[in-house]
Amino acid sequence: MARPTTLGELRESGWESLPVKAEIRRNAITKVAGGEPLFPTVLGYEDTVFPQLENALLAGHDIIFLGERGQAKTRMIRSLTALLDEWMPVVEGSEINDDPFNPVSMYARELVAAEGDDAPVAWVHRDERFGEKLATPDTSIADLIGEVDPIKVAEGRYLSDEATLHYGLVPRTNRGIFAMNELPDLAERIQVGLLNVLEERDIQVRGYKIRLPLDIMLVASANPEDYTSRGRLITPLKDRFGSQIRTHYPLDVGVEVEIMRQEANRLDTPGVSITVPDFMSEIVATLSQLARESPHVNQRSGVSVRLSISNFETMQANAIRRSLRHGESVVVPRVCDLEALAASTSGKVEIESLEEGREGEILLHLVKSAVLTVYKDRVRQELMRSIVEAFDNHDPVEIGDDVDASHYARLLESMPALREPVLDLTGGSESPAVVASAVELVLEGLHLSKRLNKEAVGSRSQYRARM
Numbered sequence: 406m407a408r409p410t411t412l413g414e415l416r417e418s419g420w421e422s423l424p425v426k427a428e429i430r431r432n433a434i435t436k437v438a439g440g441e442p443l444f445p446t447v448l449g450y451e452d453t454v455f456p457q458l459e460n461a462l463l464a465g466h467d468i469i470f471l472g473e474r475g476q477a478k479t480r481m482i483r484s485l486t487a488l489l490d491e492w493m494p495v496v497e498g499s500e501i502n503d504d505p506f507n508p509v510s511m512y513a514r515e516l517v518a519a520e521g522d523d524a525p526v527a528w529v530h531r532d533e534r535f536g537e538k539l540a541t542p543d544t545s546i547a548d549l550i551g552e553v554d555p556i557k558v559a560e561g562r563y564l565s566d567e568a569t570l571h572y573g574l575v576p577r578t579n580r581g582i583f584a585m586n587e588l589p590d591l592a593e594r595i596q597v598g599l600l601n602v603l604e605e606r607d608i609q610v611r612g613y614k615i616r617l618p619l620d621i622m623l624v625a626s627a628n629p630e631d632y633t634s635r636g637r638l639i640t641p642l643k644d645r646f647g648s649q650i651r652t653h654y655p656l657d658v659g660v661e662v663e664i665m666r667q668e669a670n671r672l673d674t675p676g677v678s679i680t681v682p683d684f685m686s687e688i689v690a691t692l693s694q695l696a697r698e699s700p701h702v703n704q705r706s707g708v709s710v711r712l713s714i715s716n717f718e719t720m721q722a723n724a725i726r727r728s729l730r731h732g733e734s735v736v737v738p739r740v741c742d743l744e745a746l747a748a749s750t751s752g753k754v755e756i757e758s759l760e761e762g763r764e765g766e767i768l769l770h771l772v773k774s775a776v777l778t779v780y781k782d783r784v785r786q787e788l789m790r791s792i793v794e795a796f797d798n799h800d801p802v803e804i805g806d807d808v809d810a811s812h813y814a815r816l817l818e819s820m821p822a823l824r825e826p827v828l829d830l831t832g833g834s835e836s837p838a839v840v841a842s843a844v845e846l847v848l849e850g851l852h853l854s855k856r857l858n859k860e861a862v863g864s865r866s867q868y869r870a871r872m
């Protein structure tokens with residue numbers, strides 16, 4: 406249906422002007438009552454963060470999210486635009502999205518006074534009602550609130566003329582949502598400039614005798630340590646946020662795996678079909694979970710979910726590289742592919758060690774611990790004794806990037822004790838590539854639990870009975 410194009414048509418249409426928080430509240434009520442998730446792409450917060458966030462939206466609060474990096478703070482903030490009406494009428498030509506029924510800028514007031522019901526109306530999509538700024542030390546009041554435009558002064562206007570103002574990001578987001586990321590990094594004198602925006606709902610520029618009442622929902626993000634310990638956020642500004650919501654990393658491996666699979670890039674490769682078994686995904690997720698508990702990793706900087714996503718992509722990439730080199734059309738990541746995770750892990754965690762050069766050892770230990778954890782969870786230990794005994798009368802078993810998947814399938818024939826635990830892991834699949842992945846997990850798990858010996862032989866590794 407055609408949207409009204411003049412003030413008179415808008416009035417006749419029955420459109421109702423609502424403050425932005427009331428608009429968000431109304432749409433949130435509809436979604437909550439209908440059982441529709443507010444943030445369908447954010448996982449793991451259903452019982453923790455989302456109830457607090459729904460309360461804040463229903464209460465009409467300005468919100469600050471506290472959490473370490475990689476906890477979906479920015480994604481939730483940007484997703485708030487889905488709670489705005491799809492289209493909103495504004496006075497055509499207005500820089501600050503003036504409400505046609507209640508214009509506040511000089512331009513809009515004069516236009517409506519002159520044109521009356523013939524004043525032109527434009528429509529703004531909800532995606533354009535979102536403003537965002539990353540707080541940096543060089544952010545100025547002019548960036549956020551506004552400044553005198555010297556060009557307009559040079560054109561002959563008086564400094565006292567409101568028309569000489571150049572509006573900043575905050576007023577340009579009038580009747581919308583403004584987000585300030587990493588708020589504590591904003592200089593204290595600039596933080597003061599946000600006090601009126603949050604409480605009195607107006608701004609002042611360079612001492613102009615104007616009051617510009619703004620209709621804004623302000624949302625911010627911050628690191629908990631900056632917010633609570635270092636005193637980098639002024640107390641009056643803290644006090645003006647209605648709700649403070651603490652985010653967190655995934656609480657269990659299952660949620661982390663879901664996030665990895667949802668967010669990782671699809672590594673489509675011509676002529677190659679890749680499948681990632683659940684147990685390999687769990688190893689990658691468990692690595693991140695263990696890093697968040699490790700005394701050797703700086704927990705203040707956090708271990709982002711981006712670590713899991715990057716490692717998941719790297720593991721697949723190494724498996725694809727292996728398949729391309731050996732002409733395999735079906736590829737499944739194996740334990741030997743986990744060696745490639747050093748490159749994608751080292752840049753995303755801060756290792757704390759008294760000795761230099763131990764970063765590699767610590768990362769290797771985390772990978773081994775993740776493999777051992779998944780092995781113990783996934784493999785029935787009562788089946789392991791017969792495998793260990795079978796190694797007493799069996800040649801050493803070699804694994805490596807250059808070992809063909811068919812080699813592992815033949816191993817099941819020569820060592821029947823491996824068959825049951827391997828098929829448990831594969832879900833009954835006897836695909837050579839999947840079997841190879843499962844065999845490597847069983848053998849590496851036996852080595853890490855000190856039931857088999859492992860020796861590096863060139864680019865390969867050998868598993869043999871303990872002497």
